[in-house]
Every structure is written in C-alpha cells, then in structure tokens.
Amino acid sequence: MPILPLQLDEVGVDIDGRRLLDGIALTIEAGPRTVILGPNGAGKSLLLRLCHGLVGPSTGTVRWCGDDARQARRRQAMVFQKPVMLRRSLRANVLYGLKLQGFPPDQRHERVADALERTGLTSRADQRAVSLSAGEQQRLALARAWALAPEILFLDEPTASLDPGATAAVEAIVNQIHGAGTKIVMTTHDLGQAKRLADEVIFLQAGKVAERTAARTFFERPESEAGRAFLGGELMW
Amino acid sequence: MQSPPVNPTLSVSPKRVEPRCVEPKCVEPKCVEPKCVEPKCVETESLMSDFVQAFGLALHLVASFDPELVDIVGRSLYVSLSAVAIASFIGLPLGAVVAVYRFPGRRAVVVLLNALMGLPPVFVGLMVYLMLSRSGPLGPLGLLFTPTAMIIAQAILITPIIAALAREIVRGLYDEYREQLCSFGARPRQMVLTLLWDARVGLSTAVMAGFGRAMAEVGAVLIVGGNIAYATRVMTTAIALETSKGNLALALALGLILVVIALGVNAVAAMLGGASTRRYA
Structure with missing residues (x-):
C-alpha cells in the first residue's frame, strides 16, 4: 500500500527568525523523477528535509496521503550531499538501517548482499566504510537506502563533490532504483545532470516555488521569468 | 603598663650591658663556620650516594617482586580499576544522554559536569569520610578505611571527568550522524546506543584519562583509606609515607612503577587516538 502522494499545504519554514521557505503548495505523486532546481540559498535542501521530516514546518502542513501513511517514516529514505559513514564495515552500514526499520532478521542478509552487489561494492563488504573514496561512500549511501526498498527516495545534491566517473555511477544507480519502482526526488545545481535525470522540474526562487513543469518544457521554454534568468546564467539573489 | 617613665631607666641600662657582653659569643660561631661547611659537603655527598643506593635498591625491589611492593601495586590497580569500571558504567551513558537528549536544564548539567572535572580530591575524600564515618549516614556499613571506601571516593572523583569527556566526544559524532x-x-x-558503540575508540581515551587521574590521586584515598599497611595502602599514599620516613628505596620503586603505568596508559591512549584519526579521518 502506498504512502504517496505527499501533500504540502501552504508550508512556510522559519529558521532563526528568517523565512526560508514560504507558501509552498505542492503535491508529489508517485512516478516521474522530480528534480528540484534553483540558485544557491533558494531553499532546495531545506525543501527536501521538510518533505523527509527532518525539519518541521513553521506554518502549514506536510501530509502523506496514501492508504499506508502511518508507515511513512519507514517507507522513505534519503541520501545526503556528504554521506554519513557509520564507523563500521560496509555490510554493517547497510544492515544498520534494516535493523532500525524492523526488517525481519531472515531477510536482512539477503537484502544487504543484494544492495552491495547492485552498487558494485560486494568485494569490499568487510572493509571499514570510512576507508572508501568519496564516490564509493556515496554508492554505499545509495546501497543503504536501496536495501530499505523505500517508496520514495530523497537525494540532496548527491554528486556535488564527485568526479565525472563517480557522478555517472551515481546517476546510473539512481536510475536503477527508479526503475525498481521508487519515486525519486532530488536536488542538484548541475544543469546537465538535471537534463539527464529529470522528468519534471520544480524551480525554487527565494524560498518559493517559481515554476513546476515537465523537464522538457522547463529546459526549452521556462514559464517563469526567474527560470529563464536561471537558465540564462544570470546572477540572482 | 602605664609606668614606662620609671621602668625604662631602671631596666634598660642593665639590658644594654648584657648584649654587649654576649656579642663576643656571637663572633665565635662565625669563626666555627668553616667547620660547618665540611659536614654540609659530606651530607650532600651521602645524600647523592643515598639516592644512587636507593635507586639500585628500588630496581632490586621491582625486579625481585618484593611482597610489600606487590601488595601495594596490586591494591592500587584493584582500587583504581574498580573505580574506573563504576565511573565508566555511569559516566559514559550519562555523557551520551546529555549529548543527545533535549531536556530542560541540559545546559546546566553540562556546565556542572565540566565544573566537577576539577573537583579537588581531598574535598571528595572529606565528603566520603563524613558519609562513611561512624556517625555519618552510611556509618553502619563499616566501610571507612577499607578499599571499598577508596573505590567509592575515586569513582565519585572521576565519574564527572569521564561523563564530560564522553559528552564532548559523543556530541561531535552526533552532529555528524544526526540527520x-x-x-x-x-x-x-537507539541513537545513544549507536553513538556509544561508534565512538568507542574516542571513549576509550576518556576512560583512560579517568584511570590516569585515579591512579595518580593521593588526597581522597589517604583520607578515606587511612594508608593502613596491608589493608588500604596504595602506591601514592605509600610514596608519601615512605618519603617522609626516609625510606627512599621503596618510595622510588613505587614511583617508578607509577610512572611506567601512567606513561603506559597515555601511550596506549595516544596510539588508539592516532589509529582512530587514521581510520576515521
């Protein structure tokens, strides 16, 4: 049973007295890969954290509307810009999330092996996670999320500090996870990546949703002034 | 008191005469001084040879596992390791809880823990003494002047140290892990348990800092233990006693062992710390 759609109703977030997100009204449906774009400081990461429940709304409501909404916490996962490596082996890193989310013990090891296999990390399963390179760490973070088989996966600039090869590997894994039926919501400031991955674009500007359109429309004829300026490379603040 | 005009004239004149008579006597010791120099030289020489002798004797005591020495070292380790075990059992979870949980007064607890790190051992000793003495609230337990009393005092002394260091270490990891x-x-x-496990290397250095402090501490164990031979005598109290008795050999032997243990603990802590930064950088 699904937990999606996710509904944000006139949500605002204040941090230290500043309104960083304002009047966000969005419904996120299962299906297309959604990419959140916008200049630095527009609130992309904050919007992801809000959706994932790491940050609470100051005004408005964030609601999971599916039949299984009560299970929302356990049916979503997130990958961060700087992956958090638990001070354990790769295998233990993947296992940890499964334990916390209450997967039955007899399923866990199969899921761990599966996730490491798909991200190409099987041969290093017993190494310490902190000994991995940045690209491998991000792949492990994806494996950890994938093992949970979430209904929706949030990714916060997952390739921001990676080289082109590692970026391509991460994009391929994201596509595989999407192919397996997981809704993808990610932020990026790499327009090339957005063009490669996005089915639809949510464009943020100064804490507000300036535009939400299909990816093709956004990149060919953005509807908002801000979107046109962003694609034109003009400075905005 | 109110009759000075009369008395001075009477008493001053004989007094003035006296010092003049004594003065020649004062000169004499000055003449003797050269004689005094010699014995001083002899004394320092014998002190030096005493020191060398004591050092040799100390090494001999250590090498031959002198029964009294072994007894004292064994008790020191027993008391301090027990105190560290108790302090870790309380201090590590306490530090982690203060790092993770949000509750009213958390800042006050943090300030208190940090302040208690500097608790003077003699004061802790005195408080434990008062609690355990015959007329104290815990007097009926009959614990005063037993190793158990010393363990209690040291545990009280180092629990805040371990808790404050643990909070610091766990907090650092929590900032990284939180999201x-x-x-x-x-x-x-679950976060507390995860953080305690994942910060285990850093936390072991906190435990060792507590152990080092417990081993080196004199004041508290002296007050509540009483430095009774073959009962509550530990390395630090024995060193203090034997030095004042002039039994430098035993004092030195104990001092050497104490230094080796202290350096050993610090070396292990440094190696663990180095290994952890290499692995976890």
Missing part, C-alpha cells in the same frame, strides 16, 4: 539517524527513524535511545 542520517533521523532519516533511518532512530529513536533517541
């Missing part, structure tokens, strides 16, 4: 653990849906209790 990921929240994302996994971890509850605070």
